[in-house]
Every structure is written in structure tokens, then in C-alpha cells.
Amino acid sequence: MIGRSAGAVHVNLDQAWAGTATPLPQINVTSWGPRLRFTTPTREVEAFFGAIEPRLASFVLYGSGDFHHLTALWLRRFTQPLTLVAFDNHPDWDRRPPLWACGGWINRALELPQVERAAIWGCGNFECWWPHQIFGNRKAEREGKLEVHPWADERAENARERRGAMLRTNWHEHFQHFARKLNGENVYITIDLDCLAPGLAWTNWENGRFSYENVCWALQTLREYARIVGGDLCGAYSEPRFARRKQRFAAEWDHPKIALPPAETLRSVNEAALHALWPALTQ
DSSP, rough: OOOOOTTTEEEEEEEETOOOOOOOOEEEEETTHHHHHSBBBBHHHHHHHHHHHGGGEEEEOOGGGGGGGGGHHGGGOOSOOOEEEEEEESOOOSSSSOBTTSSHHHHHHHSTTTTEEEEEEEEOOOGGSTGGGBBBBBHHHHHEEEEEEEEEEEEEEGGSSSSSOOOOOTTHHHHHHHHHTTTTTTTEHHHHGGGGTTTOOOOSOOOOOOOOOHHHHHHHHHHHHEEEEEEEEOOOOOOOOSSSHHHHHHHHHHSSOOOOOOHHHHHHHHHHHHHHHHHHHHH
């Protein structure tokens, strides 16, 4: 069950959690959803943040991963130095325009003075590997401000030498080593449900490889070695709606084609994921 977590709020942009009963206070901003989805002009982002900032909380539940760039807004409310930890099937580190897009939001987060570094765990898609990684923020990775930890099980032996690469057989060891080095630091956690294996979440993107138990174990490990000051969870599927033609074109070109199950199946699967992960994030 999802309890009434202190310092938590549901920001409803797209009805992704419609039909899911939660006791969280809800901020209905569905009128903003089409304007902010996938990519949005800076002026829209700033206007949205100005309107919603006073009502935000330390922990935020929101909708599709198409809105993951909003995590860079949620982070603005924290003034103390912190490490950002993301569980995501995508690195979201693309340096190309537009400035505000779900595929490049890590860079907006790293621009904040309070975000000292970021670590992304569970990436399974092609963006972490040659040649597509040339569009990623490799400079931040080289400087140690950004860690990317992609799955390498199906990669060639030499590709497994990529910085941060992990296997199903050793990722616990890699993660525990990372957590120990935090040494009591402040941590903000963002979870995109597409980090979960197929069948454990229905999203607008490809699925990753984590199980519920994997993510819950990682969250508990972070609590042992760091201070979790806030976090968010996004990634539940919602029907795409857009405010601008270019925005729609770019999103439809970039998204994978996914055969969706019946609406009730989709809702119940994502509800199970929420019930498994939200208490572990906010306890």
C-alpha cells in the first residue's frame, strides 16, 4: 500500500495514474501536460515552475517518462550539495538541442550548483555505446561529474571494458562500492519505471532489466551509506498529447513502437510497480 508519505505530492500532468488510488495530495496540471511533454521551450518550463514551485514537496510522483526533464526542476528546491542517483533504462545525457527535453535532462541537472555529480544505473539501450555515445555528455563523464552504468551482458568482451559497464552477475558489487563512497552525503533519487524488466511496467519507452527487488535493494543500500533528502518516480504509460507540431513530429520519430495490453492490464501492472517502489523510495 502507498501510505500518506510526509513531504510527498502527486503532480498530475497526463493522467498516467488515473484509476490508481493514492492518498497523496494531487496537483492537477493536466493543462500543462501537452506543452511540456518530450520537449519544451525554456519559457514554458520557467512559467510552469513559477506556477507550481510553492506546492511541490521533497518527493514527487508524476507521469510518463516523457516528462523526466522536470526532475531538473524538482531539484531546484534543494539548496544543500547532493548527489543525484537515477534508475533509468536511458542515460538522458544527450547534448544536442533542444535545451529542455527528456533525452537530455541530466545536463540541466548538472548545471545546478547543488548537484555535485550524478550516477545513472540500469541503462540498456544503444545510447551508451559507440557510435551513439558521441552525442552524450562524455566530458562530464571524463571529469567524474557523471557516472553511467549500462548493462553489458550482451556486449562483446572488449565493450564490457566501457567505464561503468556492469553485468547481472556483478552489478550488486558495483553498486555497493558506489554507495560506500557516498559516506553520508545527501542523495536525491529519481526512478523511471522503464528501468524495470518487461512485464513489470508499461511505459512509453523500452524496458530495462531491473526487478522490483533489485531497485528496493539499491534504495536500502543507499540508505545505509547516505542521507536521502528527496526523490521522484515517473515512467507510467500515458497517451501522448502535444501542443506543437514540431514537438509531436520529434516525439513520434524518437519513440519505439510498443504494442500495448488492454487498459486494465496496463493500469494494474503499473500500480503494482508503484506499490512496490514508492514506499521504498519515501520511507
